Amino acid sequence: MRMNDFLGHFKQENMTLFTDYYELTMCASYFDNEHFDPATFDLFIRRLPEHRSYFLFAGLEDVLGYLENIKFTRAHLAYLKKQGFREDFLDYLAELRFTGDVWAVPEGTVTFPNEPLIRVTAPIIEAQLIETFLLNTVNLQTMIATKASRVVHAAKGKSVVEFGLRREHGIDAGMKVARSSYIAGCDGTSNVLAGLKYQIPVFGTMAHSFVMSYSKEIDAFRAFSKTFPNSSTLLIDTYNEIAGAEKAAKIAKELELKGFRLGGVRLDSGNLAQTSKQVREILNKEGLGYVKIFASGDLDEYRIDELLKDDAKIDAFGVGTKMGTSADHPYLDVIYKLCETTNDRGLFSPIMKLSQDKITLPGRKQVYRSKDKDGVYQKDTIALSEEVCKGDPLLIKVMEKGQITYDLPSLKEIRCITQDNLFKLPAQYKGLSNAPAYPVGLSLSLQDLIKTLTSQLMQEEIIYKP
């Protein structure tokens, strides 16, 4: 079989038109006003959602694939013409490719609010056009990686499998949630297509419908374990979990006689802590200590934490909707802001936005992470890129003149980066709620620049004092 056939529909699609309309109107106006100079944009997250205390950055690989494939097709241009864009601009777009430089933190890096995660320096039309795709991609994947890392943390070493495909937001989310939660430490996914595309381990048991399709529950168990004699996990709560557990134990003994072993039982409803203890007892009484108890149903990091505090006898968790949609906070305040333009003399010039409630950090920046002698994270400093600061720089160059210059890590390697980052993040920042804020400071040079630009803007732009 050709690789091509195998990976056929995973080829990076042309997503050039996957953008907000205003990116194109702005580009048209830049073009019309002969504004082609380079500018720098930062992608960052303004604030932590409630209960979160860090972000786990993900989505870079898709961003770079997108940037390498930017090209307006004839169909795109025909559509834009109908929207009223001028011919000269469309001719320009026909030739447009992304030619900029990109710096970014590696996927799997623990980051904090206001830290630049991706920094783009490119002719302003190119840098503007890509805003929407970058935000969309980083929002989803970083949100899910962050959420999933909390679920894995709560499970205290017990296995977590991503089970949310049916309620994740569409096809792309289904794929990216599997990827992001695997990066974050989940052991696998129920999504078979993600298993094929990303080579993530896939897991699954049986549904209530399987049990119901037989006139007796035990017949369903027997039929399933005939097909998978050594790896069946039987769903025991279709009618009554305790009766179900007793039937599963009977099946396990039948399998033993044939030299096989039942894999596990699954609970998907009810009082999981209490029921799991009863089920464990039923299984142990029959000498079935090896049969695992798998739990699912409305789980998230808070619920898993409670279950383990209640000493639930659960060996592995299937976590779905609440992780796969980041249900308690289904978006991040991820933004993409201009921080540097080219001035009249052709030099790069730092700039900032100053409205009443929001300021942005001006200039081309780097983030430095200070660690103790054991590598434990102590604090971060956001500085200007030309400064020399203590600590390790987080942003690395990943693209130069539109070409990827970064050796993209495999998914397993990203998983290791995550493990390493979370291992070095002190425990107090990993609490499920009320974690203290990790210290992120601004360098003195950056603080000075903000002061200078603020007073300049106050004089030049804020004529009306409310």
Place this chain on the structure above:
Amino acid sequence: MRMNDFLGHFKQENMTLFTDYYELTMCASYFDNEHFDPATFDLFIRRLPEHRSYFLFAGLEDVLGYLENIKFTRAHLAYLKKQGFREDFLDYLAELRFTGDVWAVPEGTVTFPNEPLIRVTAPIIEAQLIETFLLNTVNLQTMIATKASRVVHAAKGKSVVEFGLRREHGIDAGMKVARSSYIAGCDGTSNVLAGLKYQIPVFGTMAHSFVMSYSKEIDAFRAFSKTFPNSSTLLIDTYNEIAGAEKAAKIAKELELKGFRLGGVRLDSGNLAQTSKQVREILNKEGLGYVKIFASGDLDEYRIDELLKDDAKIDAFGVGTKMGTSADHPYLDVIYKLCETTNDRGLFSPIMKLSQDKITLPGRKQVYRSKDKDGVYQKDTIALSEEVCKGDPLLIKVMEKGQITYDLPSLKEIRCITQDNLFKLPAQYKGLSNAPAYPVGLSLSLQDLIKTLTSQLMQEEIIYKP
């Protein structure tokens, strides 16, 4: 230009492997146990999320496209072989197509909890395999259509544009949110690719970065309105909204001298109610009553309702993240349950699940909607499909033996179905919160069937009484 080029990457992809692993293990066991008889599954939503009082059904077109394209490729089969599935089962999958019958309510229909939205009758392996895709598709699109219909309702006839692309969950969500919110009554989207694919009107203004890329705000306004002299919407809150409004007024007067008209101004932050009044006054004082005020930034149905109650001078709303992620409830309790199998005598036999907290409705069903003489909805009755009930049946046949038998409506037609449905839904069920429950009853025959099956299950399966 060939149509092919235009629609190139919108061709329905083969999503056969976009399924939970357990669908395949169950199918393998059905195959192994020679269980090929037809069965019926219902797709329905168990309960209303808080504040919702109805669902607006969407997603059927994608479901039908998926079903028509089911086919395991060589790549799929090679992957499944590596997962340990047996050759005889894989040979069976290689030939598998969807050959079932499907009934569904049309997109744009107002529906309620427990009402079957899609009913599938097919050989059990086919009917089981498709569960995940159907749930994923209906969950996203119905959730968003429902949410967007509330936003449109709150806007009381003022225009609503979908602006959430950057924080929607990935590429597919970005496309489907545009489609679902257009169905629900939004006037357009910022998503250009959705504009091309679905022929939805696209809208956009300018971003803060455009303003910041000029050394003076007014220079940015002048440059933009040079490119779009008759349709510019100027973003006026980069530095200070009032100063921004005064500059916009100056630009509008300059445009008037050239025979043009400024389209509008946009506010994206701050106290929108108060600021919009001040901005309206500034514009009116200059005789610019025709310049529209457009508002965006953290809007949803609740916020729009407040703004209009505060008499905000806003002409149109750009609604993003909170609508595009259904942020206050980012999933629906959408489920797919077996309700009918084939019994030992080869006859269809209604079945149900009975665990402590959840029951399902047995048998092949239809929903009848009773209306008054003006067509206003009065109540729904869930009945067995062979019953004759009062009211109009909601489910129609959309697929027979795997072929679409339904004349798929255009997006504009679906939008009309929505309008008609929402018009006929009495006002009390459209409140943003605390709406009463719309009456949905079960027919007497269905009630009798539930009683019979319950007592049967209690005797046969619930051996252990907790």
